[in-house]
Amino acid sequence: MTQPALHNAHLPTLFLSSDDIAAVVTARGLGAVIAGVATCIEQDFVRWEDFDKSPRLANHSKQGVIELMPVSDDTTYSVKYVNGHPKNFMTGLPTVMAFGCLARVDTGAPTLVSELTLTTAIRTAATSALVAKHVARPDSTTMAIIGNGAQSEFQCLGFAHMLGIHMFRLFDVDATASHKLARHLANAGLLATICDSAAQACESADIVTTVTADKTNALIITPGMLAAGTHLNAVGGDCPGKTEIHPQVLASGPVFVEFEPQTRVEGDIQMLDPDFAVTELWRVFKGEATGRTHPAQITVFDSVGFALEDFSAMRYMGQAAHDLGLGQALALIPALADPKNLFALLEQPHQRRGPSLVALDTFKMGSSALHMPVPVPVPSTSPTTQGRS
Amino acid sequence: MTQPALHNAHLPTLFLSSDDIAAVVTARGLGAVIAGVATCIEQDFVRWEDFDKSPRLANHSKQGVIELMPVSDDTTYSVKYVNGHPKNFMTGLPTVMAFGCLARVDTGAPTLVSELTLTTAIRTAATSALVAKHVARPDSTTMAIIGNGAQSEFQCLGFAHMLGIHMFRLFDVDATASHKLARHLANAGLLATICDSAAQACESADIVTTVTADKTNALIITPGMLAAGTHLNAVGGDCPGKTEIHPQVLASGPVFVEFEPQTRVEGDIQMLDPDFAVTELWRVFKGEATGRTHPAQITVFDSVGFALEDFSAMRYMGQAAHDLGLGQALALIPALADPKNLFALLEQPHQRRGPSLVALDTFKMGSSALHMPVPVPVPSTSPTTQGRS
Numbered sequence: 001m002t003q004p005a006l007h008n009a010h011l012p013t014l015f016l017s018s019d020d021i022a023a024v025v026t027a028r029g030l031g032a033v034i035a036g037v038a039t040c041i042e043q044d045f046v047r048w049e050d051f052d053k054s055p056r057l058a059n060h061s062k063q064g065v066i067e068l069m070p071v072s073d074d075t076t077y078s079v080k081y082v083n084g085h086p087k088n089f090m091t092g093l094p095t096v097m098a099f100g101c102l103a104r105v106d107t108g109a110p111t112l113v114s115e116l117t118l119t120t121a122i123r124t125a126a127t128s129a130l131v132a133k134h135v136a137r138p139d140s141t142t143m144a145i146i147g148n149g150a151q152s153e154f155q156c157l158g159f160a161h162m163l164g165i166h167m168f169r170l171f172d173v174d175a176t177a178s179h180k181l182a183r184h185l186a187n188a189g190l191l192a193t194i195c196d197s198a199a200q201a202c203e204s205a206d207i208v209t210t211v212t213a214d215k216t217n218a219l220i221i222t223p224g225m226l227a228a229g230t231h232l233n234a235v236g237g238d239c240p241g242k243t244e245i246h247p248q249v250l251a252s253g254p255v256f257v258e259f260e261p262q263t264r265v266e267g268d269i270q271m272l273d274p275d276f277a278v279t280e281l282w283r284v285f286k287g288e289a290t291g292r293t294h295p296a297q298i299t300v301f302d303s304v305g306f307a308l309e310d311f312s313a314m315r316y317m318g319q320a321a322h323d324l325g326l327g328q329a330l331a332l333i334p335a336l337a338d339p340k341n342l343f344a345l346l347e348q349p350h351q352r353r354g355p356s357l358v359a360l361d362t363f364k365m366g367s368s369a370l371h372m373p374v375p376v377p378v379p380s381t382s383p384t385t386q387g388r389s
Numbered sequence: 390m391t392q393p394a395l396h397n398a399h400l401p402t403l404f405l406s407s408d409d410i411a412a413v414v415t416a417r418g419l420g421a422v423i424a425g426v427a428t429c430i431e432q433d434f435v436r437w438e439d440f441d442k443s444p445r446l447a448n449h450s451k452q453g454v455i456e457l458m459p460v461s462d463d464t465t466y467s468v469k470y471v472n473g474h475p476k477n478f479m480t481g482l483p484t485v486m487a488f489g490c491l492a493r494v495d496t497g498a499p500t501l502v503s504e505l506t507l508t509t510a511i512r513t514a515a516t517s518a519l520v521a522k523h524v525a526r527p528d529s530t531t532m533a534i535i536g537n538g539a540q541s542e543f544q545c546l547g548f549a550h551m552l553g554i555h556m557f558r559l560f561d562v563d564a565t566a567s568h569k570l571a572r573h574l575a576n577a578g579l580l581a582t583i584c585d586s587a588a589q590a591c592e593s594a595d596i597v598t599t600v601t602a603d604k605t606n607a608l609i610i611t612p613g614m615l616a617a618g619t620h621l622n623a624v625g626g627d628c629p630g631k632t633e634i635h636p637q638v639l640a641s642g643p644v645f646v647e648f649e650p651q652t653r654v655e656g657d658i659q660m661l662d663p664d665f666a667v668t669e670l671w672r673v674f675k676g677e678a679t680g681r682t683h684p685a686q687i688t689v690f691d692s693v694g695f696a697l698e699d700f701s702a703m704r705y706m707g708q709a710a711h712d713l714g715l716g717q718a719l720a721l722i723p724a725l726a727d728p729k730n731l732f733a734l735l736e737q738p739h740q741r742r743g744p745s746l747v748a749l750d751t752f753k754m755g756s757s758a759l760h761m762p763v764p765v766p767v768p769s770t771s772p773t774t775q776g777r778s
Binding site: 009010011015017018020022025026030054057059061063064065066068070072074077079083084085088089091093094095097099101103105106108109110115117118121148149153154174177328330331335336338339340341342343346356357 | 398399400404406407408409411414415419441443446448450452453454455457459461463466468470472473474477478480481482483484486488490492494495496497498499504506507510537538539540542543563565566569573717719720721722723724725727728729730731732734735745746
């Protein structure tokens with residue numbers, strides 16, 4: 001168990017700002033980044049039993065919610081801080097803001113601190129498109145998208161890149177948001193039709209995505225709106241008291257979820273009986289459970305967002321930043337000449353004081369310093385390993 | 390609800406490195422900083438009912454533990470990431486490394502990201518000395534300190550500054566650690582005696598502090614070692630399977646705890662019956678419960694470390710950094726011209742790319758931007774307020 005050599009008074013923690021994440025997207029293209037994150041998510045979900053999982057820890061307030069989303073395997077620990085404040089747009093702030101870290105399980109040292117505001121939108125879209133690849137009709141060409149806010153472009157471009165969806169039917173109670181989305185889709189060479197209602201948007205859609213922000217029990221999708229064979233990608237219902245889908249719609253087809261104990265509390269299925277049958281995604285990805293069984297079936301992904309998706313997205317972004325030479329080292333954890341002598345940090349702080357961020361090459365930090373697990377791309381039934389070299 | 394004006398492409402998040410915290414200590418003195426943090430802790434503990442509290446969320450591994458410690462009131466959310474890896478010293482790493490953030494409850498925006506490795510040692514010492522001020526004999530002059538590692542100087546200097554303790558009796562299985570502590574205490578004008586055993590260290594001590602690191606059920610303090618009237622400050626037993634005190638010693642006097650549901654699982658009292666009576670500190674600080682009732686009593690503080698202490702320490706350090714002009718603004722959360730248009734961040738990233746840390750005055754960031762609660766220094770029985778201006 002060797003540690004990276006220390007070149008100054010701090011351990012090497014890689015910091016990625018939202019500009020760094022934007023630079024990754026510029027270099028590779030948004031569709032390719034979403035698909036790359038989706039590959040990491042699938043690789044990690046098939047190793048489901050390797051992870052120490054818990055529902056996220058939420059602090060609710062009148063205005064919104066702040067959540068912590070930790071997960072770990074034998075090698076790497078990951079946690080995301082994320083809020084959800086539906087009224088934030090009124091004061092010019094994003095509804096969802098996030099950041100997080102990766103850390104080494106063997107020492108507890110944080111190796112990566114990253115913005116996750118952009119990354120959350122990317123990984124949410126990646127998960128949605130990945131699920132649809134497994135359970136939507138393969139001949140799908142058209143997607144309705146209801147809720148045209150901050151996440152909508154990511155959803156549409158993810159589905160365009162990963163499933164070849166090229167026609168989008170848009171609805172939002174805020175027409176300005178729909179026009180913004182339509183403009184971005186047109187720039188990407190995709191067809192966008194702005195509709196007058198959610199029901200109109202669903203007409204002739206193979207896939208229906210709901211991604212609204214209100215913290216209410218809304219009924220965005222009601223019985224009769226979905227044609228036979230539709231895949232419903234229900235993203236916006238993701239905390240207690242925040243739902244989008246009529247219970248009868250949920251009950252009309254198989255419902256797929258990320259992590260059942262969390263989705264029972266946060267997902268649209270919070271409205272259903274606790275023993276309503278659901279299927280966890282990892283079983284589908286691993287081939288242990290069936291996705292769609294016939295073309296006329298309605299399938300539902302009750303998305304809430306699970307910590308493992310952030311784990312996967314951070315390891316993708318950490319590797320991409322390494323490959324592209326992005327990011328800086330953040331002076332977060334002091335390096336000690338004698339680890340039992342923390343007090344020494346206080347003895348001559350004037351002489352020790354250095355910059356809080358330094359260029360990466362100061363640390364010769366490579367992706368191996370991130371201590372990310374080497375993913376196993378093929379489904380495996382081998383038991384969790386306890387050892388570590 | 391006005392937001393700070395945005396001067397570049399990110400929200401203002403103050404970053405404090407361990408060098409910044411060391412600079413706060415240099416400017417004010419360690420004793421004064423510990424006492425200042427203790428004042429903040431006492432102010433916040435007397436508002437106990439105002440806080441949304443939960444035991445920390447721990448991911449245990451063979452090598453140690455990684456924990457998240459969130460807490461919030463109506464105004465401010467706080468979370469700490471902290472590890473505990475007893476064998477880290479073997480590879481030159483600190484046993485405990487930590488960082489955390491403060492955020493606004495009304496918007497979810499993080500306002501402060503700080504190192505908490507140094508700060509954790511400071512707030513742990515502050516809590517210990519604060520408790521001893523309330524329950525140790527007022528004529529105490531001598532403290533035994535068993536475990537002379539990274540936290541020991543902070544404990545000793547806190548007790549010296551806040552209680553006037555000036556004689557210290559040191560023991561550690563690693564004699565090098567004791568010599569390091571003795572040297573630091575001598576430099577601070579304090580008397581230090583290195584002892585050959587824990588039992589010898591306890592002789593003639595008014596206060597006994599245990600702060601060992603091993604993740605085992607150890608018996609550092611056994612029946613007969615403590616004289617009548619001793620206050621036992623038991624710091625090192627702080628997670629399941631990690632204890633220091635013989636159950637009979639715990640049962641020999643009143644036991645004070647931070648947050649009972651957490652201490653039942655993590656503290657030395659994990660070895661006792663679940664209905665063994667304990668007293669939460671806030672009741673003592675608020676005058677609702679008695680501390681010591683007679684000079685010959687043995688009193689016990691079963692310290693594990695509670696999230697509210699980090700909340701208090703971060704608001705002290707945020708204010709101190711503001712007063713002293715320390716810290717930098719970290720590019721953690723993107724600022725959006727249109728909060729529903731996150732995608733715009735990806736449109737011209739080359740032109741938007743800026744530094745990840747900038748001088749604070751770019752943001753005109755003041756302590757008000759930290760959105761910290763104005764503490765109520767006097768005990769109060771008023772109900773939690775729900776509103777906010």
